[in-house]
Amino acid sequence: MIKKLTEEIRKKEAPIVVGLDPMMKYIPEFIQKEAFKEKGEGLEAAAEAIWIYNKGIVDAVYDLVPAVKPQIAMYEQFGIPGLMAFKRTVDYCKEKGLIVIGDIKRGDIGSTSEAYATGHLGRALVGSKRIAGFDEDFVTVNPYLGSDGVKPFIDVCKEEDKGIFVLVKTSNKSSGEFQDRLIDGKSPLYELVARKVDEWGQELMEGDYSNVGAVVGATYPEVGKALRDIMPRSFILVPGYGAQGGSGKDLKYFFNKDGLGAIINSSRGIIAAYMKEEYKNFGEKNFGDAARAAVLDMKEDINANI
Amino acid sequence: MIKKLTEEIRKKEAPIVVGLDPMMKYIPEFIQKEAFKEKGEGLEAAAEAIWIYNKGIVDAVYDLVPAVKPQIAMYEQFGIPGLMAFKRTVDYCKEKGLIVIGDIKRGDIGSTSEAYATGHLGRALVGSKRIAGFDEDFVTVNPYLGSDGVKPFIDVCKEEDKGIFVLVKTSNKSSGEFQDRLIDGKSPLYELVARKVDEWGQELMEGDYSNVGAVVGATYPEVGKALRDIMPRSFILVPGYGAQGGSGKDLKYFFNKDGLGAIINSSRGIIAAYMKEEYKNFGEKNFGDAARAAVLDMKEDINANI
Numbered sequence: 001m002i003k004k005l006t007e008e009i010r011k012k013e014a015p016i017v018v019g020l021d022p023m024m025k026y027i028p029e030f031i032q033k034e035a036f037k038e039k040g041e042g043l044e045a046a047a048e049a050i051w052i053y054n055k056g057i058v059d060a061v062y063d064l065v066p067a068v069k070p071q072i073a074m075y076e077q078f079g080i081p082g083l084m085a086f087k088r089t090v091d092y093c094k095e096k097g098l099i100v101i102g103d104i105k106r107g108d109i110g111s112t113s114e115a116y117a118t119g120h121l122g123r124a125l126v127g128s129k130r131i132a133g134f135d136e137d138f139v140t141v142n143p144y145l146g147s148d149g150v151k152p153f154i155d156v157c158k159e160e161d162k163g164i165f166v167l168v169k170t171s172n173k174s175s176g177e178f179q180d181r182l183i184d185g186k187s188p189l190y191e192l193v194a195r196k197v198d199e200w201g202q203e204l205m206e207g208d209y210s211n212v213g214a215v216v217g218a219t220y221p222e223v224g225k226a227l228r229d230i231m232p233r234s235f236i237l238v239p240g241y242g243a244q245g246g247s248g249k250d251l252k253y254f255f256n257k258d259g260l261g262a263i264i265n266s267s268r269g270i271i272a273a274y275m276k277e278e279y280k281n282f283g284e285k286n287f288g289d290a291a292r293a294a295v296l297d298m299k300e301d302i303n304a305n306i
Numbered sequence: 307m308i309k310k311l312t313e314e315i316r317k318k319e320a321p322i323v324v325g326l327d328p329m330m331k332y333i334p335e336f337i338q339k340e341a342f343k344e345k346g347e348g349l350e351a352a353a354e355a356i357w358i359y360n361k362g363i364v365d366a367v368y369d370l371v372p373a374v375k376p377q378i379a380m381y382e383q384f385g386i387p388g389l390m391a392f393k394r395t396v397d398y399c400k401e402k403g404l405i406v407i408g409d410i411k412r413g414d415i416g417s418t419s420e421a422y423a424t425g426h427l428g429r430a431l432v433g434s435k436r437i438a439g440f441d442e443d444f445v446t447v448n449p450y451l452g453s454d455g456v457k458p459f460i461d462v463c464k465e466e467d468k469g470i471f472v473l474v475k476t477s478n479k480s481s482g483e484f485q486d487r488l489i490d491g492k493s494p495l496y497e498l499v500a501r502k503v504d505e506w507g508q509e510l511m512e513g514d515y516s517n518v519g520a521v522v523g524a525t526y527p528e529v530g531k532a533l534r535d536i537m538p539r540s541f542i543l544v545p546g547y548g549a550q551g552g553s554g555k556d557l558k559y560f561f562n563k564d565g566l567g568a569i570i571n572s573s574r575g576i577i578a579a580y581m582k583e584e585y586k587n588f589g590e591k592n593f594g595d596a597a598r599a600a601v602l603d604m605k606e607d608i609n610a611n612i
Contacts, residue, residue, distance in 0.1 A: 080386065110478060131349055
């Protein structure tokens with residue numbers, strides 16, 4: 001799957017992933033009103049509004065970017081109807097030729113991680129059949145439980161040609177609380193995790209890169225530089241661009257010399273572009289066009305810095 | 307919520323939680339066959355089989371134990387129908403007076419953790435209404451992202467009188483890979499996390515205990531002893547009893563002198579008791595009675611060691 005991602009990045013000249021994190025406050029009021037009118041003020045209406053909003057964004061940007069990253073929490077908060085909107089979004093994006101990175105940050109012990117991997121990347125055995133639950137192309141994985149929490153994901157990736165991005169250094173302010181602590185007085189925990197990512201990745205090489213990638217926040221460029229060297233074969237999924245404070249010039253360290261090896265996520269900056277001063281002239285109704293303009297600007301900013 | 311849990315533990319004299327982890331291989335064949343006959347070999351049949359199985363277990367043990375812990379991965383692997391079975395199980399257990407600990411191990415950055423907390427413990431704002439998605443009583447939380455990933459859960463717990471158990475030292479073999487590493491050459495990472503749990507918990511005291519608890523595996527009793535002292539006000543949710551190798555005598559260290567402060571989980575050992583040599587005479591059809599016998603034996607084993 002990493003080969004397909006690389007090809008799509010090259011073809012579209014955009015190492016960019018659009019984060020589909022449809023918080024209610026970003027969804028244009030006319031969409032919400034219509035959904036409430038049709039379905040009443042319930043979880044189904046929230047799910048419908050999310051779906052209409054996502055479809056508008058995806059239709060406006062699918063030819064520009066290789067991938068999308070729906071953040072499952074934003075759907076899960078609306079219970080079953082929300083998760084149905086998640087699945088519908090995943091399916092629709094795949095129909096449009098997009099690679100889907102499920103931002104699920106799951107991680108558990110052996111058989112339980114296996115169940116998560118099965119549900120999101122593989123196919124569950126039901127009687128004599130194997131059936132996919134959510135069927136994303138990549139998912140994000142939390143490493144806190146160690147190798148036997150991550151390995152089941154790798155096994156499913158092998159069978160199904162899929163991939164994972166393991167959390168190494170996250171973009172949030174307090175990420176250093178545990179991730180930055182010096183292990184044995186030497187290197188920070190995130191480096192230890194990065195070395196494991198590199199090790200796990202050797203099992204899952206496809207061309208120059210591995211199907212085991214890492215998440216490293218754009219908000220810590222100097223860390224990105226160090227981690228780039230530790231995991232030369234891993235793609236780095238980089239959140240925190242734009243709204244969280246990371247900018248194009250901070251990103252050069254995340255790429256390899258071949259101009260590859262990183263994919264930069266922007267969520268709010270794209271899907272809620274219509275709310276920003278810069279793109280306000282598009283108007284609420286044209287939130288999709290505003291998103292498209294924001295992707296084009298982001299593409300320029302990033303390509304100028306690789 | 308921790309007060310309610312404490313009261314129920316006292317009333318039922320059972321610091322025990324039954325893990326509802328319905329792997330297909332544990333579900334009696336007659337239930338699976340019936341579900342396939344009714345629904346065909348699809349995700350809906352898997353979900354139906356899970357539900358019938360869970361109901362059988364819950365009906366057989368609900369008067370003996372204070373709480374259940376459904377492991378969401380085992381449902382999520384069957385996609386939307388699986389998650390519908392999860393919700394149905396949560397709702398049914400609450401109807402039966404059981405406290406529900408959603409074993410979801412979620413954790414993300416600020417607004418995303420907030421969405422998870424809302425979906426599982428709180429109520430999502432939809433138009434002018436607030437509606438619960440899954441509505442468990444407690445959930446498990448992964449601390450890798452630091453305080454700003456955990457705080458949103460605490461905020462929701464405050465509003466809704468709910469609680470969390472933060473992963474500190476997990477029961478699996480490779481849990482030491484990161485969790486045991488010495489920070490600054492001094493104490494292991496899990497101790498650092500435990501100190502944070504104690505700190506976070508101060509905000510959420512209810513009687514002698516806090517609504518911020520911890521997960522510490524029964525498979526590491528000597529670690530349990532150290533962590534009991536670091537987090538005197540936190541309940542410890544202890545997985546790994548029985549099938550994973552922990553036994554009653556290993557558990558005394560997890561309790562405080564008041565005989566409280568820990569709740570021991572058993573999943574396979576109870577829900578699949580009918581498959582074990584000891585309880586085989588019950589027969590597959592009476593899997594609920596076998597589960598009940600296993601709970602009674604577990605209760606005796608644990609109460610003898612507190």
